[in-house]
Amino acid sequence: MVHYTFSAPNAAKDPASGTDFATAAQPKETYNVAKAKKLWQAGLKQLSKSKVELTLVASDTTTDKNVSEFLQSQLESKLPGLKVTVKNLPSKSAYNLVANGKFDLYLSFWINDYADPYSELQTLEKTNSHNYGK
Numbered sequence: 001m002v003h004y005t006f007s008a009p010n011a012a013k014d015p016a017s018g019t020d021f022a023t024a025a026q027p028k029e030t031y032n033v034a035k036a037k038k039l040w041q042a043g044l045k046q047l048s049k050s051k052v053e054l055t056l057v058a059s060d061t062t063t064d065k066n067v068s069e070f071l072q073s074q075l076e077s078k079l080p081g082l083k084v085t086v087k088n089l090p091s092k093s094a095y096n097l098v099a100n101g102k103f104d105l106y107l108s109f110w111i112n113d114y115a116d117p118y119s120e121l122q123t124l125e126k127t128n129s130h131n132y133g134k
Contacts, residue, residue, distance in 0.1 A: 084105070
């Protein structure tokens with residue numbers, strides 16, 4: 001089963017039902033290119049823009065290079081007027097840019113410290129030190 005949540009599958013189960021948290025927390029809507037395009041166009045109109053340029057920061061590992069190039073291709077091909085510039089840098093350089101707020105998009109990963117969705121979900125809190133976008 002594919003999971004579309006921020007929490008990894010099998011990290012925790014609802015004690016009452018036994019349902020995996022990742023399954024229970026799946027959003028009703030996931031991948032919808034048509035809706036994304038519609039919302040993208042509405043956003044451009046609201047901003048009075050016909051194009052937007054974003055920078056995607058990632059490390060220079062082979063995996064991050066491949067993933068960031070894939071994301072760049074998918075975003076640009078699906079959202080007309082979007083230009084994504086990829087910056088694959090050594091990990092410390094990428095981190096320094098991100099820590100100083102000099103990014104639009106950042107490719108990173110998080111591994112649970114313990115088997116509880118909170119380990120992942122807390123990174124979304126505005127005051128969390130790992131939430132670079134605040």
